[in-house]
Amino acid sequence: xxxxxxxxxxxxxxxxxxxxxxxxxxxxxxxxxxxxxxxxxxxxxxxxxxxxxxxxxxxxxxxxxxxxxxxxxxxxxxxxxxxxxxxxxxxxxxxxxxxxxxxxxxxxxxxxxxxxxxxxxxxxxxxxxxxxxxxxxxxxxxxxxxxxxxxxxxxxxxxxxxxxxxxxxxxxxxxxxxxxxxxxxxxxxxxxxxxxxxxxxxxxxxxxxxxxxxxxxxxxxxxxxxxxxxxxxxxxxxxxxxxxxxxxxxxxxxxxxxxxxxxxxxxxxxxxxxxxxxxxxxxxxxxxxxxxxxxxxxxxxxxxxxxxxxxxxxxxxxxxxxxxxxxxxxxxxxxxxxxxxxxxxxxxxxxxxxxxxxxxxxxxxxxxxxxxxxxxxxxxxxxxxxxxxxxxxxxxxxxxxxxxxxxxxxxxxxxxxxxxxxxxxxxxxxxxxxxxxxxxxxxxxxxxxxxxxxxxxxxxxxxxx
Amino acid sequence: xxxxxxxxxxxxxxxxxxxxxxxxxxxxxxxxxxxxxxxxxxxxxxxxxxxxxxxxxxxxxxxxxxxxxxxxxxxxxxxxxxxxxxxxxxxxxxxxxxxxxxxxxxxxxxxxxxxxxxxxxxxxxxxxxxxxxxxxxxxxxxxxxxxxxxxxxxxxxxxxxxxxxxxxxxxxxxxxxxxxxxxxxxxxxxxxxxxxxxxxxxxxxxxxxxxxxxxxxxxxxxxxxxxxxxxxxxxxxxxxxxxxxxxxxxxxxxxxxxxxxxxxxxxxxxxxxxxxxxxxxxxxxxxxxxxxxxxxxxxxxxxxxxxxxxxxxxxxxxxxxxxxxxxxxxxxxxxxxxxxxxxxxxxxxxxxxxxxxxxxxxxxxxxxxxxxxxxxxxxxxxxxxxxxxxxxxxxxxxxxxxxxxxxxxxxxxxxxxxxxxxxxxxxxxxxxxxxxxxxxxxxxxxxxxxxxxxxxxxxxxxxxx
Numbered sequence: 001x002x003x004x005x006x007x008x009x010x011x012x013x014x015x016x017x018x019x020x021x022x023x024x025x026x027x028x029x030x031x032x033x034x035x036x037x038x039x040x041x042x043x044x045x046x047x048x049x050x051x052x053x054x055x056x057x058x059x060x061x062x063x064x065x066x067x068x069x070x071x072x073x074x075x076x077x078x079x080x081x082x083x084x085x086x087x088x089x090x091x092x093x094x095x096x097x098x099x100x101x102x103x104x105x106x107x108x109x110x111x112x113x114x115x116x117x118x119x120x121x122x123x124x125x126x127x128x129x130x131x132x133x134x135x136x137x138x139x140x141x142x143x144x145x146x147x148x149x150x151x152x153x154x155x156x157x158x159x160x161x162x163x164x165x166x167x168x169x170x171x172x173x174x175x176x177x178x179x180x181x182x183x184x185x186x187x188x189x190x191x192x193x194x195x196x197x198x199x200x201x202x203x204x205x206x207x208x209x210x211x212x213x214x215x216x217x218x219x220x221x222x223x224x225x226x227x228x229x230x231x232x233x234x235x236x237x238x239x240x241x242x243x244x245x246x247x248x249x250x251x252x253x254x255x256x257x258x259x260x261x262x263x264x265x266x267x268x269x270x271x272x273x274x275x276x277x278x279x280x281x282x283x284x285x286x287x288x289x290x291x292x293x294x295x296x297x298x299x300x301x302x303x304x305x306x307x308x309x310x311x312x313x314x315x316x317x318x319x320x321x322x323x324x325x326x327x328x329x330x331x332x333x334x335x336x337x338x339x340x341x342x343x344x345x346x347x348x349x350x351x352x353x354x355x356x357x358x359x360x361x362x363x364x365x366x367x368x369x370x371x372x373x374x375x376x377x378x379x380x381x382x383x384x385x386x387x388x389x390x391x392x393x394x395x396x397x398x399x400x401x402x403x404x405x406x407x408x409x410x411x412x413x414x415x416x417x418x419x420x421x422x423x424x425x426x427x428x429x430x431x432x433x434x435x436x437x438x439x440x441x442x443x444x445x446x447x448x449x450x451x452x453x454x455x456x457x458x459x460x461x462x463x464x465x
Numbered sequence: 466x467x468x469x470x471x472x473x474x475x476x477x478x479x480x481x482x483x484x485x486x487x488x489x490x491x492x493x494x495x496x497x498x499x500x501x502x503x504x505x506x507x508x509x510x511x512x513x514x515x516x517x518x519x520x521x522x523x524x525x526x527x528x529x530x531x532x533x534x535x536x537x538x539x540x541x542x543x544x545x546x547x548x549x550x551x552x553x554x555x556x557x558x559x560x561x562x563x564x565x566x567x568x569x570x571x572x573x574x575x576x577x578x579x580x581x582x583x584x585x586x587x588x589x590x591x592x593x594x595x596x597x598x599x600x601x602x603x604x605x606x607x608x609x610x611x612x613x614x615x616x617x618x619x620x621x622x623x624x625x626x627x628x629x630x631x632x633x634x635x636x637x638x639x640x641x642x643x644x645x646x647x648x649x650x651x652x653x654x655x656x657x658x659x660x661x662x663x664x665x666x667x668x669x670x671x672x673x674x675x676x677x678x679x680x681x682x683x684x685x686x687x688x689x690x691x692x693x694x695x696x697x698x699x700x701x702x703x704x705x706x707x708x709x710x711x712x713x714x715x716x717x718x719x720x721x722x723x724x725x726x727x728x729x730x731x732x733x734x735x736x737x738x739x740x741x742x743x744x745x746x747x748x749x750x751x752x753x754x755x756x757x758x759x760x761x762x763x764x765x766x767x768x769x770x771x772x773x774x775x776x777x778x779x780x781x782x783x784x785x786x787x788x789x790x791x792x793x794x795x796x797x798x799x800x801x802x803x804x805x806x807x808x809x810x811x812x813x814x815x816x817x818x819x820x821x822x823x824x825x826x827x828x829x830x831x832x833x834x835x836x837x838x839x840x841x842x843x844x845x846x847x848x849x850x851x852x853x854x855x856x857x858x859x860x861x862x863x864x865x866x867x868x869x870x871x872x873x874x875x876x877x878x879x880x881x882x883x884x885x886x887x888x889x890x891x892x893x894x895x896x897x898x899x900x901x902x903x904x905x906x907x908x909x910x911x912x913x914x915x916x917x918x919x920x921x922x923x924x925x926x927x928x929x930x
Binding site for chain 2: 155187190348352380381415419420424450462
């Protein structure tokens, strides 16, 4: 990367200051830099100049203040599981690794809320909550940090019933671009007191400030949980059964589509023997009577759309096995062609258009010749295509880019969004004006520049400045 | 009001331009100005210089462009039912009355969403939806406009189950401070595509732009609805029964507290004969079996807290009568001392602190000697005190101001917010730094100035600039 000599000397001075502040917790080891310059998708590594392992909000504020003084980029880093190039240091700069900020600061059982540091992962939180009767439902698959999930406005399998990070974050502690510490929100469930800063920072991908603490809503564990795998004659039937389930108001907790290609890969990878057909994975939460009622209603709907081969899992270990297989889908896909990488993209559409959007996308994938199974949180109208590509085959990569571009355009044309849950990062920046229009994008730019006039907070992501 | 002569002549020029644009739909009639300079609470009238009755987003944009050219304030107006001085023209300016923008633009039954112009009222929308099996649940009591509800982040009786405007707005059309038209959100149920402009405009009280169209989530009407009135020995018992109901995860649709003073006023005003005790009004929605289960669980909880005198209302007309009485509470309070005005304030706290917050507030009210019954959406931890005061009695007004100030401080000290649903307007501006801290308020100011550099959008509300 070409930088003027004066800038390099600035950056060396800064790194020395960060070493004074954090000692060995400021690293410039090449392997650490490399590891912090990438997520889990195809975007190439772009390493930062140094990585700081912060232990407190005050340390994050001190780091940002030092960076602000020399207009150096600041990139917050959780578990490195982002999919659209959110953590790449496109102009170099300082990566703040928050994984050691992993304290659960308070749990209020009566109010069903908690406050955690940004580096706590969702599994750590749920392990901590074990025996309280409460749980944190948002489940994007990977064992991501709560800070990263907040910054990406993540959701996942339970969102159809419990909402996304948008609905489940009560408040935040944020370090702003000038190194100030602000708090947003309260522990009240609702408020009309001024601009909704919480919702502005949720989904801002580190471009408006560094989220260091998060207050979350928790939910009560249900008396009864039942999970099922149901096969359908084709993806359209499965999608249409989903649409009717949602329209009937059945409060299904999870409803996930996996096409037959994914089931085949899972059977090979996870040593399961699911029928290799287009399939819904479901979970129902409620009282015993409530779950029985939901199951019966869903059963009637699915018969109408030609469902076969119900497999029920009521015991916890059977349910865990089922969801483990679902969550291992990505690794199962990777294992089909060893050496290939995953190119993951997601869109979300109004549910009435879901069957069309999936079917047209599948036809496009088939025409492209790519191996790209479809999986999705279809209860929200959200689905993913994971294209497994040879990293050395430029033509294959170009095909994947084109399938992605057309899938996004199809979703926007149907009244949907270019990403339901993976975020913009660098990967979907090019779709922002198409989805939102110039005026809304310029409004986002104005907000970005007002809160980060030097454009040092994760530059090159979400908005072009 | 003192203004430099040049400003007055500017404003006369502007009003002539607005007459050229809208003809008789630009009014300077004193009665029209007076009617547009006040809400429904104690805040004194501050009339605008002219009122424009807009028919389209394009007309609103043209009005704002003209105002922007002479840095003239712009105040959006729906039904004039705000409670914290949201529509007062503190620096004069142009009021845009949106009540004639009352078209329901689309209803998508399959996706359970709709798009309306800002002037559509919630009752108009629900009348239109009659026979579709869908409804719009947000119910703040008055027959408010959807635009005003969006701008205030309103909620009301059904929010405990269906959420507030924050959760139910999918997207917006907004006229910005320079007269541009932008669109926010999509029809997808979730998105991670950039900053959440929708949530930023929801609750911004017209200070960031004029909301002209709103896309809303709708909900399916339930198979079974049951309502009840239940008496408790005191407000604390009623609040504690509420807390346990929420903690047990009973999906109650409405759970409202009215203290004995309010019930007495209602009986006199609405010719009802409810036992004059501290009371919960409830509603349960679900399948027949689900409602029966909820009712049984609530029954057990309420017995534990000494409940007596259950009255059930299952027929639609009985339920309507019950909620009519609840919604008439304010007018019933006004009728106790004819000539008095209502001074309404609301706070919201974490539900574990609700019983304490109400009890301490009631003790404070009793010590003040004011007639100030308590009512609240207690399932959310939200309650109101309505102080009925003699508008000519300055000492009484000062007492009300002090009770309000202490109630807000109590809520903030308990981890809550200075307003759960009425908004900031002018009335609660003084509490913003106390609740949010300087840093968060300065962040709000930076956003305001970025989106409205001339400070013409409803100046003097929400943030001091």
